Amino acid sequence: MVLVFAEATNGSFKKAAHEAVTYGSKTAESIGVDCVALTLGEVKDAGELGKYGASKVYNLTDAALSNFDAQVYTAAIAGAVEQLGAKVIVLSHSSTGKSLLGRLAARFNAGSAPGVNAVPTNEGGNFRVRKPVFSGKAFAEVELNSDVKVISLVGNSIPVEENGSVVSVDSLSVDLPQPKVKVKEVKRAEGTVPLPEAELVVSAGRGMKGPENWGIIEALADELGATTACSRPVADVGWRPHHEHVGQTGVAIRPNLYIAAGISGAIQHLAGVNSSKTIVVINKDPDAPFFKAADYGVVGDLFEVVPALTEAIKKHKAS
Numbered sequence: 001m002v003l004v005f006a007e008a009t010n011g012s013f014k015k016a017a018h019e020a021v022t023y024g025s026k027t028a029e030s031i032g033v034d035c036v037a038l039t040l041g042e043v044k045d046a047g048e049l050g051k052y053g054a055s056k057v058y059n060l061t062d063a064a065l066s067n068f069d070a071q072v073y074t075a076a077i078a079g080a081v082e083q084l085g086a087k088v089i090v091l092s093h094s095s096t097g098k099s100l101l102g103r104l105a106a107r108f109n110a111g112s113a114p115g116v117n118a119v120p121t122n123e124g125g126n127f128r129v130r131k132p133v134f135s136g137k138a139f140a141e142v143e144l145n146s147d148v149k150v151i152s153l154v155g156n157s158i159p160v161e162e163n164g165s166v167v168s169v170d171s172l173s174v175d176l177p178q179p180k181v182k183v184k185e186v187k188r189a190e191g192t193v194p195l196p197e198a199e200l201v202v203s204a205g206r207g208m209k210g211p212e213n214w215g216i217i218e219a220l221a222d223e224l225g226a227t228t229a230c231s232r233p234v235a236d237v238g239w240r241p242h243h244e245h246v247g248q249t250g251v252a253i254r255p256n257l258y259i260a261a262g263i264s265g266a267i268q269h270l271a272g273v274n275s276s277k278t279i280v281v282i283n284k285d286p287d288a289p290f291f292k293a294a295d296y297g298v299v300g301d302l303f304e305v306v307p308a309l310t311e312a313i314k315k316h317k318a319s
Helices: 015-031 046-052 070-084 095-108 215-224 232-236 267-273 302-318
Strands: 002-005 035-040 056-060 088-092 111-116 128-133 138-143 149-153 169-171 200-204 227-230 257-261 279-283 296-299
Touching (some): 002 015, 015 035, 015 046, 035 046, 035 070, 056 070, 088 095, 095 111, 200 215, 215 257, 215 302, 227 232, 257 302
Parallel strands (some): 002 035, 056 169, 088 149, 111 149, 200 227, 200 257, 257 279
């Protein structure tokens, strides 16, 4: 059995959960077993996960699950794995998934593969997964031969597929430890698609000259329905919030389209964005390193190019 931990935020599922269940379903199909989904805490419409390939959904509720505590969540998932006899555990490669993967692997003496981006192969009974390495410049094939296997899926790696129907939700009971973490306050960015899940991203750097000029970036993002991002220096000086910082030391993203305006393209920034399917660079410096990684490049003043691009998109949508 393949067990997928479907993360919920404020009781609702986001794209990452649907991707994980789709991936779990394809993994189960490749090894000839069933795929089930596990939800923790109070969630809405858990049975909807059946549309993405889960044959069954299990829910575990407990006051100890009200806020994320890696120790408690690990105990909950491990208890479900033991009760259901699952042999493959699938997580999202989010901050939560990263916190859980190592703990679950240690709990079951299991082989683990963080950040995979392709459905496993099982030729000749050899369970192999692929993952990007060296900041996305190459791929490694990892063979897991332990009895239990733990995998986390990088966001936007596989398309979400609806090929099932709503399924029933059964309750599970697991003895959980008391949380050791006391959460005083939770602050979340609201109103936008989180960067790890965004398919379209518009980003800018120090070439913007100041936070007062960011309106042209937001206008372009609005027309595209994109999420905004920034380089590290911009976040460090307070022009933009830190949750928008993409790069090696920020959020690693893999959108379908990444537009970078006024960013030179230092290697630390490229490490977090070079898995984007299409990269468009706008910079007045023709020797900017970012052009070497770009699929499309525009050499020009971003204060002229970005508004012109926004207007062109408006006209295209109107027509």
